[in-house]
Amino acid sequence: MTALAPLVVAVPLLTAALIAALGRFVGGRLADLLALGATLACAGLLVAVLMRLHGGVETIWLGGWHPRAGVAIGVAFRLEPLGVGLALFIAALMVLALIYGSGSLDPEPPHVHVLSLVFLAGMVGFCLSGDLFNLFVFFELMSVSAFALTGMHVDEGAALEGSLNFAVTNTIGSFLAVIGIALVYARTGALNIAQAGHVIAQEPVDGLVAVALAFLVCGFLVKAAIVPFHLWLADAYAVAPTAICIVLAGAMSELGILGVVRVVFGVFGGPVAQHADAVRVVFVVAGLLTAVVGALMAYAQDHLKRMLAFVTIGHVGLFLAGVAMLSASGVGAIAIYVVADGCTKAALFACVGIVQRRLGHIRVSALRGRGRGLRFTGTAFVLAALISTGVPFTGPFLGKALLDDALSHGVGSWAVVVAIASTALIGAVLLRAAGCVFLGWRQGGPTGDYEPLTEPRPSTPVRMWAPIVVLLATAIAVGVVPGVRHAADNAAQRATNVSGALPSPPAHDHLLSLLTLAIAVGLAVFMLGHERLPKLTALRAIHSGRLGDYVALLCAGAAVFGGAFAVALGAGG
Amino acid sequence: MTVLAYGVAAWLFLIGLVGIVRSRNLIGVVICVSVVQSSTYVLLLAIGYRSGAKAPIFADIKPGTPVVDPVVQALTLTDVVVEATVTAVLLALAVQAHKRFGTLNPDEMAELHG
Amino acid sequence: MSRQTRLVVFALGAAGLGALMAWAFSGLPEFGHYAGRYGRIVAQLAVPARATTNAVTFTNFDLRAVDTMVEEFIVFTAAIAAVAMLRHQRGEPKRAASPDDVLKPKTSPALLVVGAALAGPTTVIALNLIAHGAITPGGGFQGGVVLAATLVVLVAAGARVRLPADKPPLLAEITHGLGAAGFVLLGLAGLVFAGAFLSTTWAGHGTPATLLSGGAIPLLNVATGLEVAGAIAVILGEFLEQDMLATDETEERDA
Numbered sequence: 001m002t003a004l005a006p007l008v009v010a011v012p013l014l015t016a017a018l019i020a021a022l023g024r025f026v027g028g029r030l031a032d033l034l035a036l037g038a039t040l041a042c043a044g045l046l047v048a049v050l051m052r053l054h055g056g057v058e059t060i061w062l063g064g065w066h067p068r069a070g071v072a073i074g075v076a077f078r079l080e081p082l083g084v085g086l087a088l089f090i091a092a093l094m095v096l097a098l099i100y101g102s103g104s105l106d107p108e109p110p111h112v113h114v115l116s117l118v119f120l121a122g123m124v125g126f127c128l129s130g131d132l133f134n135l136f137v138f139f140e141l142m143s144v145s146a147f148a149l150t151g152m153h154v155d156e157g158a159a160l161e162g163s164l165n166f167a168v169t170n171t172i173g174s175f176l177a178v179i180g181i182a183l184v185y186a187r188t189g190a191l192n193i194a195q196a197g198h199v200i201a202q203e204p205v206d207g208l209v210a211v212a213l214a215f216l217v218c219g220f221l222v223k224a225a226i227v228p229f230h231l232w233l234a235d236a237y238a239v240a241p242t243a244i245c246i247v248l249a250g251a252m253s254e255l256g257i258l259g260v261v262r263v264v265f266g267v268f269g270g271p272v273a274q275h276a277d278a279v280r281v282v283f284v285v286a287g288l289l290t291a292v293v294g295a296l297m298a299y300a301q302d303h304l305k306r307m308l309a310f311v312t313i314g315h316v317g318l319f320l321a322g323v324a325m326l327s328a329s330g331v332g333a334i335a336i337y338v339v340a341d342g343c344t345k346a347a348l349f350a351c352v353g354i355v356q357r358r359l360g361h362i363r364v365s366a367l368r369g370r371g372r373g374l375r376f377t378g379t380a381f382v383l384a385a386l387i388s389t390g391v392p393f394t395g396p397f398l399g400k401a402l403l404d405d406a407l408s409h410g411v412g413s414w415a416v417v418v419a420i421a422s423t424a425l426i427g428a429v430l431l432r433a434a435g436c437v438f439l440g441w442r443q444g445g446p447t448g449d450y451e452p453l454t455e456p457r458p459s460t461p462v463r464m465w466a467p468i469v470v471l472l473a474t475a476i477a478v479g480v481v482p483g484v485r486h487a488a489d490n491a492a493q494r495a496t497n498v499s500g501a502l503p504s505p506p507a508h509d510h511l512l513s514l515l516t517l518a519i520a521v522g523l524a525v526f527m528l529g530h531e532r533l534p535k536l537t538a539l540r541a542i543h544s545g546r547l548g549d550y551v552a553l554l555c556a557g558a559a560v561f562g563g564a565f566a567v568a569l570g571a572g573g
Numbered sequence: 574m575t576v577l578a579y580g581v582a583a584w585l586f587l588i589g590l591v592g593i594v595r596s597r598n599l600i601g602v603v604i605c606v607s608v609v610q611s612s613t614y615v616l617l618l619a620i621g622y623r624s625g626a627k628a629p630i631f632a633d634i635k636p637g638t639p640v641v642d643p644v645v646q647a648l649t650l651t652d653v654v655v656e657a658t659v660t661a662v663l664l665a666l667a668v669q670a671h672k673r674f675g676t677l678n679p680d681e682m683a684e685l686h687g
Numbered sequence: 688m689s690r691q692t693r694l695v696v697f698a699l700g701a702a703g704l705g706a707l708m709a710w711a712f713s714g715l716p717e718f719g720h721y722a723g724r725y726g727r728i729v730a731q732l733a734v735p736a737r738a739t740t741n742a743v744t745f746t747n748f749d750l751r752a753v754d755t756m757v758e759e760f761i762v763f764t765a766a767i768a769a770v771a772m773l774r775h776q777r778g779e780p781k782r783a784a785s786p787d788d789v790l791k792p793k794t795s796p797a798l799l800v801v802g803a804a805l806a807g808p809t810t811v812i813a814l815n816l817i818a819h820g821a822i823t824p825g826g827g828f829q830g831g832v833v834l835a836a837t838l839v840v841l842v843a844a845g846a847r848v849r850l851p852a853d854k855p856p857l858l859a860e861i862t863h864g865l866g867a868a869g870f871v872l873l874g875l876a877g878l879v880f881a882g883a884f885l886s887t888t889w890a891g892h893g894t895p896a897t898l899l900s901g902g903a904i905p906l907l908n909v910a911t912g913l914e915v916a917g918a919i920a921v922i923l924g925e926f927l928e929q930d931m932l933a934t935d936e937t938e939e940r941d942a
Contacts, residue, residue: 002883002884006884007884013760013867014868016763016867017864017868021860021861022864023864024857024860062753062884062885063753063883063885063887064882064883065750068728071724073728075751115771118763133648134751137651140659140761141760141761141764144658144662145768147659148768151666151669151768151771160666160669160682163666164679167659167663168593168602172590178613179612179616182613182617182620183714185648185723186716187714189723189724189726190723190725191644191725208714208715209714210711212711214707540686541688547680548680548693551594552697555697558703559702559703559704563703563707575718577718580712583705583709587704587705595694623719628824629742630741630824631733631741631742631895632823632895636730636735641726642721642725642726643726643729643733643743643746644723644725645726650743658761658764661769664926665768665773665926666772668773668929669773680690
């Protein structure tokens, strides 16, 4: 294991460096193969690690530096099923994304391949790390490669705006995280997460602890795109190449949530456990608010990728609400939901990519009715939309049902109502888009006529539709394959050091999910039939695309979170 | 002295943010990001300082002499490199933005919004 | 949001952040009295364990070497990003790529002489910094940046720089890729020969305060130096090419 785990990160990095060094002499096809090979190798290594873990936890010390005199001096990778499982999911998504994008991503010179491999290494390392500063460095690696990948289509002004807003806001988030790490180090003298957590659990909670928690969490929430740190995401997703969006939407936002889990349970486990109810309120409010804002903004969008970006934000809000339960059952539910939902969103982006390739447009109003010939894509899109609302016998159903359960026990029924409403609205928005594009039904949403962005192509290659089949199949399989729930349960317990079992969803959850589906379909039909729908100008004005506004809201949000945690942890004085 | 050391860190952080929010020039924004970066360096180094101790280089002092904390210095070095490279990427974006939009004012670059 | 609203929102947020930081910092140990054990143990270990007199390099290239590896790849990524983003945009007026493409700045001969005279010593200082990373302040990153600075000195002094129209300098591109790969390979060597990834014991101990001390640390420093120098040269090359484009446009306008 000491050998296997570092290889997971070393293989993609080495391959990236070699492709870059020899790039001039390596043709596009070879770069495709090398990148795919390295990603598959990474995934294979992760499978090996997962199997050797046997559901337990193992800490390995890099460089052979074991702790001395009770102080951890080296960097540790803490391998537990949740982290390794998520890393494996990310590697698998990257494989599909590379297949999807091969041949369409400019292979001369192979920049995208190099950046994708580095991106993969950053994300995977982040999942495995057990050291606070190491976590931060992998986080930065992931971020910088993501900025670069987003700005790829640098000819378009929108790509610049998206990449710039992404880069500056996320960098400020990292500064907050560094201050948090500095504070933790000052108090505990440790950078190892487990050791820091041990020390903090024994000391009384004061301003330093509360603010360190707040700043670290805010740093990760910027990446996760929780309100009010979410503004950059729609700008960025709208312009990144579709193959990259598959990984961004399916994996990167969730890593922000994983970071929050690591920090909240690992470093601040002691104080959080003592004030669990108050801390829960902070996260649930933030999460549900994000879900609502995401759903509403998705409703107001005409640009397909921007719409999907807000769908991502909406779902991430629900993930945070689940994690907020601060219980193994909440985290376990979210683990299942993340995988299933990640597959669904990836499939949606892949479908949009096909639409853009075949029809040359990206806005719903310009696409009205043109998608009638794209039967496979249309079916896949509708199926993905339905799955995302959580119909029974699919992965999202299991995750959502467990989440609703955890919410109603932990917070109250009102939370379940909000969660259902947001999911239904998101499903309705997706169905409305599908109805307009693929069936030509009139929609009462935003209208306009635009120039085709690209030359429409006559056919969809296998590499583009095959991944969609795999993704949708996985999304469904996660919900029906026996043993998934048990595995998630075990993974959550190992990750949070909290015990508790995942209950099986009671019967009424099936009714709730059918209700959600009914609302979604009903809303979609209503929206397609009516012209005069609310415009949400005020909410949309906040999403101005201007950097200064985003940073101002980031600061205000961080201050609010800081105050909220201070009150929640009862840090007196 | 304590107040000064940590206060400078806090001040740099905030004044850099003021610059980012108020700036009408993208290059100014990038410089202000650097200012905010430097607040993190100051904080890290201030935390690890020990009065009367030497630098953690044992080439000319005996091992065992009190030295300042080498770990925060290592962290700061890493931090500096990471954030300097982000500056490079931001400047590349600024150059492209100027070519594309003809302006360096971030407020005039919002093509996607709403 | 109007500018007014933005400033108000920000002012409130900044006030809140300031208050929070003041509160948090009041819990920090008094300046100069840090008592953490991690640093003490590291300082005690540096010489006996790896014969490195520079405890900071020991931390960065041995104890926490994986952080440095990732950080090095961040530099690598920035170089790739700069090239990817600053390449020719579609539809931009294509510069005539003649073999005599040179940067023609207007500087005085005195500046040229000074620049040429400085280039040599700068390179030597850079190599010195890289080589002595384990002994005195310095190391791969610092030395690599100074090495790239040689290029800056030359250009600033007005040297004629011939840059190919479309591609970044080949040598720099290969160097930074190989430097990055080198670091990972050295880490793997640690795995193969010493049983742990990025362990440095396999290259022998050496005596403290000599060039050959610290096991594999000097080798890691060299890899890092190459990588950083190459990456910064690539980034600078891209920016210089942009300047060249601008200079051409200015000349076209003036003509």
